[in-house]
Amino acid sequence: MIDYKLHIPGPVNVAPETYQAMTTPVMGHRSNDFVELYQACQPNLKKLFQTEDPVFLSTSSAWGVMEGAVRNLSRKKVLCCMCGAFSDKWLDVSLRCGKQADGLQVDWGNHIDPEELRKRLSSGEYDLVTLVHNETSCGMMNPLEEIMAVLREFPEVISVIDTVSSFSVVPIPKDEWGIDVILTGSQKALAMPPGLALLCVSERAFKRAEEVEGRGYYFDFLEFRKNHEKGMTPSTPVIPLIHGLNHTLNKIFDEGVEARHSRHAYLNQMVHDWVAEKGFQLLPEKQFASKSLTCVRNNLEIDLAGFVNKLREERKISIDGGYGKMKGKTFRISNMGDETTETMTHLLGQMDEVMTDFMPS
Numbered sequence: 539m540i541d542y543k544l545h546i547p548g549p550v551n552v553a554p555e556t557y558q559a560m561t562t563p564v565m566g567h568r569s570n571d572f573v574e575l576y577q578a579c580q581p582n583l584k585k586l587f588q589t590e591d592p593v594f595l596s597t598s599s600a601w602g603v604m605e606g607a608v609r610n611l612s613r614k615k616v617l618c619c620m621c622g623a624f625s626d627k628w629l630d631v632s633l634r635c636g637k638q639a640d641g642l643q644v645d646w647g648n649h650i651d652p653e654e655l656r657k658r659l660s661s662g663e664y665d666l667v668t669l670v671h672n673e674t675s676c677g678m679m680n681p682l683e684e685i686m687a688v689l690r691e692f693p694e695v696i697s698v699i700d701t702v703s704s705f706s707v708v709p710i711p712k713d714e715w716g717i718d719v720i721l722t723g724s725q726k727a728l729a730m731p732p733g734l735a736l737l738c739v740s741e742r743a744f745k746r747a748e749e750v751e752g753r754g755y756y757f758d759f760l761e762f763r764k765n766h767e768k769g770m771t772p773s774t775p776v777i778p779l780i781h782g783l784n785h786t787l788n789k790i791f792d793e794g795v796e797a798r799h800s801r802h803a804y805l806n807q808m809v810h811d812w813v814a815e816k817g818f819q820l821l822p823e824k825q826f827a828s829k830s831l832t833c834v835r836n837n838l839e840i841d842l843a844g845f846v847n848k849l850r851e852e853r854k855i856s857i858d859g860g861y862g863k864m865k866g867k868t869f870r871i872s873n874m875g876d877e878t879t880e881t882m883t884h885l886l887g888q889m890d891e892v893m894t895d896f897m898p899s
């Protein structure tokens with residue numbers, strides 16, 4: 539029985555009203571009722587993505603469309619910007635898709651340097667760049683605006699930006715910055731259950747896809763576009779999550795997008811203040827720290843597994859004890875989704891109390 543509150547950086551806590559919205563009965567996915575639901579989401583999605591391009595709904599987790607983007611968009615060679623677990627994996631996924639691919643790699647916690655990217659792209663070898671905006675594994679947010687300025691210098695290079703844990707947390711003006719493909723998933727910053735991915739594809743990217751062989755079927759961007767024109771998805775979608783999405787979008791616009799951004803910035807700062815007060819350090823440089831989660835260096839060398847367990851067992855709150863090779867060395871706290879000053883104050887208060895048993899004397 540899950541009797542604890544999720545504060546791990548995904549999946550995050552889902553509000554009862556979101557679950558409630560998902561209990562709306564399903565309908566045929568070729569029915570007018572479905573088309574109505576699909577169309578109802580579009581204006582809000584376009585506003586949120588800050589785009590005129592169509593926004594597609596994929597019944598998959600984010601990785602489905604991350605893999606799909608590579609399969610749809612590269613004929614020459616992919617350059618994968620690698621700065622954490624998800625972005626590192628994207629190189630492996632590209633190679634597994636039979637693509638030629640290289641990495642532009644920095645240590646976990648560091649950001650991708652736009653100058654380095656310019657140097658690598660100047661070779662003319664690459665036709666696709668993959669970038670994770672907010673590396674959830676190490677709580678680092680890349681300087682996307684500066685990176686996009688470099689990418690715009692290379693019109694032959696298509697950009698694919700993963701915003702799984704930053705979408706709706708900070709402004710990401712897709713069209714203004716010239717992002718070709720932007721994608722996100724349901725269970726992180728949007729605070730829905732897992733199983734739905736959203737992606738938005740530029741005209742340039744469609745042109746590229748038309749020239750690429752081996753796009754497959756399930757994630758073929760041209761199939762998405764063809765069905766989108768009818769207000770539908772290529773195959774039977776996860777309709778309950780689309781009901782959930784419609785509800786979530788209305789909620790986001792009721793709060794106001796700017797207010798949502800400010801709320802995330804404020805809650806994130808609360809965690810940063812707690813970190814400083816305890817004598818911990820952030821993993822990334824402050825300037826590149828994520829706004830949706832905090833990745834804390836275990837510089838005090840506390841028994842992290844013990845702390846995380848006790849917080850979950852006794853205080854019914856689940857945080858993360860470090861991703862992959864960072865286990866025990868960092869811990870991560872999410873402020874994504876529906877968190878409020880009250881819920882974050884509660885979290886930090888509980889962490890304070892449990893922490894006293896683990897602090898070096």
Ligand SMILES: *Cc1c(COP(=O)(O)O)cnc(C)c1O
Pocket residue numbers: 548599600601602624670672673674675700701702703723726732
């Ligand atoms: C969680 C996450 C993913 C993978 O999402 P899945 O839903 O597991 O496919 C990809 N990128 C980032 C930045 C993530 O945080």
